[in-house]
Amino acid sequence: MRNLVRFQLSVMMFLEFFIWGGWFVTLGTFLGQNLDASSTQIASAFSTQSWGAIIAPFIIGLIADRYFNAEKILAVLHIVGAFLMYQMAYAENFTAFYPYVLGYMIAYMPTLALVNSVSFNQMKDPAKEFSFIRVFGTIGWIVSGLAISLIFGWDSAEAIQQGMLENTFLMTAAASALLGIWSFFLPGTPPKAKTGEKPSLSEILGLDALSLLKSKNFLIFFLSSVLISIPLAFYYQNLSPFLTEIGVENSTAKAAIGQGSEVLFMLLIPVFLKRFGIKLTLLVGMIAWGVRYLLFAYGNADELAFMLILGIALHGVCYDFFFVSGQIYTDSKAGEKFKSAAQGLITLATYGVGMLVGFYVAGIITDANLVEGGLHNWADIWTFPAIFALIIMVLFAIFFRNEKIEKKDIEI
DSSP states (O other), X not given: XXXXXXXXXXXXXXXXXXXXXXXXXXXXXXXXXXXXXXXXXXXXXXXXXXXXXXXXXXXXXXIITTTSOHXXXXXXXXXXXXXXXXXXXXXXXXXXXXXXXXHHHHHHHHHHHHHHHXXXXXXXXXXXXXXXXXXXXXXXXXXXXXXXXXXXXXXXXXXXXXXXXXXXXXXXXXXXXXXXXXXXXXXXXXXXXXXXXXXXXXXXXXXXXXXXXXXXXXXXXXXXHHHHHHHHHHHHHHHHHHHHHTTOTTHHHHHTHHHHHHHHHHHHHHHHHHHHHHHHHHHHHHHHHHHHHHHHHHOOSSTTHHHHHHHHHTHHXXXXXXXXHHHHHHHHHSOGGGHHHHHHHHHIIIIIIIHHHHXXXXXXXXXXXXXXXXXXXXXXXXXXXXXXXXXXXXXXXXXXXXXXXXXXXXXX
């Protein structure tokens, strides 16, 4: 891959995740402070991510793979996203805000697959080349968090009271417009399907991979993936409001520690899978979910602040050891014919169904623990997903049998 192409793809990936991290992390705080939204309304806003994940396969399967170059669709979606993000910044109430955030997520979620398609189309050996490009996405997410906290200070207590969190949407809108323009100049990625071929609904949604569920082991993994996505939703939805409410300074920058740990533990996955197998790797990820939420439940912004930092730093273990390892396991179980369909099915089940339920449950639990002065009983809020994750872990440990994954399947 030529250096110019590598630079183009790296900038694309950086901006893609700079955009996501630039508003999604502080969304809960913005809605609660600026729009006086309830926890249930905040859950509805976060659940638009799941609706976007559910609708994304239709956009990719019906449009991107059939009629237009992927980079052109990527450009249009991000320009549309820039407009919607700008509108979100100036929404006067939640009722006005919700249609914009729903529209934005329907536009944004397909771009996660499109940036991968554009990247893979330029690579001779994706197993070796993609990680170098993808890491710039994680760097982009981290930079957005550092910018919000350390450069602009938009998440400080004083700035939040002044309503300055709306600036995160303006920053993201500018980045989205930039990526939209940048995408027009990316290397061409023509549609894969032949004109005239009509995809079936099962192909679009990845339902052709349902045959994998005939395997008891994969069925247990699939159900566990859906259920463990419920605790994941608590993290995305409540982390920023939690840190802000208990008085943690530079909370967005501290939240970015989680993405930094992703890079480290991503490198450890092949070693862990080779030495301990898929079962123990997935179990470690599940245990980490329970441990991190207990750290959140009993930590504070003062002498026990290290517990919060440790809980955030565990994100690499939580996410990589379960979700990334799960993608590798799914790829190893699927034949060549169903590899893409299988990944689509897992994405639909986790980011779609699992997190949709998770955001809804997180809203109910958070509202139920509202106390005087608009504050929350965070110990009880975090204890719920901790216990939930540990129960899933125990059931998984009992019913899932270990499997060996071939060396060729564990390359990141």
